[in-house]
Amino acid sequence: MDSSTHEQINKKLASFLSEQKSSIVEKWLENVLLPQNDPFYEEVKKNGYQTIVELIYYLETDSLDRVSNLTNKMAKERIEAKANIGDFVHNINIGRSIVYELLMCSLLNEHEKGEGVLMMQRYFDHLLFLSVKDYTALKDSIIDRKNQFIQEMHHDRLTMLGQIAASFAHEFRNPLTSVKGFIYLLQRELEKTDQSAYYFEIIQNEMQSLEEKITQFLYLSKMRGLEDKLVSVPLTTLLKEMLEFMYPRFTETNIIIHCDLRDEVYIEGDSSQIKQVLLNILVNAVEELSEWNGERIIEVKLKRNLEKTVELSICNNGNPIPDYLLENVFEPFVTTKSLGTGLGLSVCKQIVEKHNGTIEVNSKEDFTCFTIKFPTIKESSR
Template identity: 60%
Template sequence: MSNLKNEAEETAKLIAFLSDHHETIVEEWFGSALLSPADPFYKEIEHNGRHTLLALTAYLHSNELEMTDRLTRKIAQERIEAEANIGDFVFNINKGRKIVTELVFCSLLSEHEKGKGIMKINDFFDQLLYMAVKEFSRLKDEIIKSKNQFIQEMHHDRLTMLGQIAASFAHEFRNPLTSIKGFIYLLQKEQPFPEKSSHYFEIIQNEMESLEDKVTQFLYLSKMKNLEDRVRPFHLSQIVHEMVDFMYPRFSESNIVHSIVITPGIWVEGDPSQIKQVLLNILNNAVEELCHIQGERRINVHLTKDEAQCEVKIVNNGEQIPAYMLENIFEPFVTTKSLGTGLGLSVCKQIVEKHSGQIIVDSNNKETAFLIKLPYMAK
């Protein structure tokens, strides 16, 4: 009982000492703090200092932190609204700690009373800092989250509008393209032309097909069609083989060594023409990327399966995709090519997801790998 009585008396003496020097502490604290007269809460700061000392008294008396909790919420909100630097805020709190502890150290209290008192004061300021910074961080996180949500919604709205515009333009382009292609075909059939003219017709035909491909990409991007009547089981192993064989002339022309490892008998359900488009897009991208490097150029294609899904992995040893671009590589209009449209991989992602699949990319300083996962269909 005597120990408790002694502790209560020591605490009472410390509280009385701080109470007697209340105004001195506030005046010195306010005078040495990092403050700007332009701060919208400039007049509140001295008020907060007084309440901090009251909260310290409550803590010394009964370890009570309810007043401290209310105070830190108020201060954190004010510092957020003032757009204050958290470093200045922490400095000012520690400045108050220093003023109080030095005053106690120089007091007429006994050495024992000073030691215990300073330890308790430091405990309080530690709690004050922790609670204030925690609340400050929580409010900052809410602001960032709100801003990110706004940016995402605005981005989504813009993409939706862009998709509608793209669909409108694509349809407007597709109709005359179809007519022009038809008339070119009729002209070619009508009479023999000189060899030079035939060459011109071939160039026109190729350019028309290239335009049609771009229009199709815009249509996929703007309003991805359902897989309608073309959904059927198809032999993925065979299609992967076909696409690699189709690309062989480009591999050879670009001095690319390729390997292919395919598990036979893998079937999936969907639109084979769309899956071909995905494979060709990724293989073409790999070839174009490898054309920029010196030394050995490699493309490896693997097709494997387990009980639930199959995986097509296309790997090239081209330059690493930068990290900032990697996380957005499937977004529309994001491209590593100087003259690219940034639509190809976005279309690939939509096609794969329409087939209940997933497409993933990983890139390091040794290789870049695209992994396509599709549900496996047992035959």
């Protein structure tokens, strides 16, 4: 078909649409899906008319350059009206169907109708593509801004929480030190009996528990450890020491320990802080397994990786961590325990990251595994 014939057909189609514009929009408005009390109802009518205007312009000029202005406007209005993208696509396709139906019922000949269908197909495909693209881009932009706002709020709250935690922790630690001193003096002054020794043991245990909680708050505040000197730490030996320290708890709760520790591995760090990490994870495993009815197993593996890192995994076969907690399990105050503070794993994460390491958790029906990776150093670096 030559260009002159093509232009003549397009002029006929444009003329036909101009005559039918009002009836097309009226019929379209009867079938569209709009939210109740849509605030843009009048704009929707205008958009319907503008859709036909742009179609006529396309038939006259063979250009789709102006369509993006319309789709961007419609996308903004549909998002503000809280319309879902399914309804948005449905409404465009309704308009397409109405135009096709009127075209097929027109007095145009079959060749002109065929050409009209092809031209309108291209137009509505392009209109639909841009509409979905603009709607999705705007929606993603809104979600990104909300996520950024939430993250900033979360960061600000954690920063404030850290400052409050540090303040309270220091205020508690000073009188606690005094109380410990006076308890020590009372132990020396008072006559010792089995009963008093039992009471003092309870007091000492409770004081130690308070000190541990205060230490966790100080780690959480990130004010602890900035001045720490990092030295070569024999991780394998340290892990063996913590397993021996926990042995009475393992025996008491009938836990079977499977170890694969192999050779000594050295990392650069603070041994007391690494012990804190190992103790927190082992204690969590013991507490979880203490409520487990079946066979109780803790697996501890330590292996070197090719990329000069060491990988430590501590797994238990207790109940899995619920999916809704798993993603945020290292956040402060997130806990599976009814009486837990939710600080232990958050402290672990901060300590590990301070040592240039990573910590992850994987929880399935059979096992819950905490995997820690540290960069290794040579023994001669000590």
